[in-house]
Amino acid sequence: MTTYNTADHSDFVRQLYAFAAHIRDPKKNPCPEALEERRMKIYRELFYNNVESFISSSFPVLRQIMMHERWHGMIRDYFANHLSHTPLFPEIPREFLKYLDHERIAQPDDPPFILELAHYEWVELALSISDEKVEIATINPKGDLLDGIPVISPFAWSLSYRFPVHKISPDFQPRAPEATQTNLIVYRDADFAVHFIEINAVTARLLQLISSNDHKSARTLLQQISVELNHVQADVVVRGGMEILSDLRKRQVILGVRV
Missing domain, CATH: 3.90.930.50 (Outer Surface Protein A; domain 3)
Structure with a gap:
């Protein structure tokens, strides 16, 4: 995943990119040296738990039918690798749907209806917040x-x-x-x-x-x-x-x- 953490950026900007990269995927990106691991653990859990909780509540049936480890493995892959194009929190479910449709590598034990079920659940949320006139x-x-x-x-x-x-x-x-x-x-x-x-x-x-x-x-x-x-x-x-x-x-x- 591209981080744009290049030498032409200031130390502060590069530190921010390193911080964000570690938050998203701590297995591939080490904790920035200037930051305490104990503090970073709090940030890692806070960011991930917020995103996971919102997706879980947006796709309740999908969450129910997936085993705990499989669900969190999928959400962590989304969290680490999907590049969202909106800062709006209510748009996270749409971004997750894009991830399922275009980015996620299907697993042999995936339910065959996973994408259709996710779309159906997303529609309910999309209509509930739609501001069409x-x-x-x-x-x-x-x-x-x-x-x-x-x-x-x-x-x-x-x-x-x-x-x-x-x-x-x-x-x-x-x-x-x-x-x-x-x-x-x-x-x-x-x-x-x-x-x-x-x-x-x-x-x-x-x-x-x-x-x-x-x-x-x-x-x-x-x-x-x-x-x-x-x-x-x-x-x-x-x-x-x-x-x-x-x-x-x-x-x-x-x-x-x-x-």
């Missing part, structure tokens, strides 16, 4: 959902996983993906509570079309889905879609229709 003036919350253009809440994310991540626990750890994808909506309501709904493939496709749509009515989108399904009765798909949209509006996933 809703343009209320551009939405009619009581508008005609079928013939209007539905608006999805920025606090509602439609997600698809190979594993049923919302069911994983110490007692349920699938070893292989299911035959069909798990489709979920994770959303935050007006009281800042985060919920999830398991949805079928048709609902997932409808939300996908709505999210990329700015001029077609829901009726038109549902008719498109009926064609994709080769359904002989488009009106059945439209009626079913209307029930779905009504339920999603009650849950604050759909905010209304565009004005």
Whole structure:
């Protein structure tokens, strides 16, 4: 790992880099000579414990299913080697997710769902602290959902996983993906509570079309889905879609229709 601890820096700056390098990875970077080992031990434990505690609370299920030594080995590897690009503490879970996705060397005994589970747990945290804005003036919350253009809440994310991540626990750890994808909506309501709904493939496709749509009515989108399904009765798909949209509006996933 690059420390930029080069000779062109002042003694003070080089001392800071040496201090930080030892804090992050004491096995590879010796304690700076000018500092007492007893004092450095306090700093090492303080920094590591703060980061580990925050990640543990952000990914509680992942923490539960991993053995103590494996968990701390992974967190220490992240702490020592991941170069974070933000100083914001709430962004640590996102940085940890990047580490899992792009940097960590997978271990033979890793759960096959580790990345998907971590992403699912991160989504819950991300939505809980999201500061997205809703343009209320551009939405009619009581508008005609079928013939209007539905608006999805920025606090509602439609997600698809190979594993049923919302069911994983110490007692349920699938070893292989299911035959069909798990489709979920994770959303935050007006009281800042985060919920999830398991949805079928048709609902997932409808939300996908709505999210990329700015001029077609829901009726038109549902008719498109009926064609994709080769359904002989488009009106059945439209009626079913209307029930779905009504339920999603009650849950604050759909905010209304565009004005």
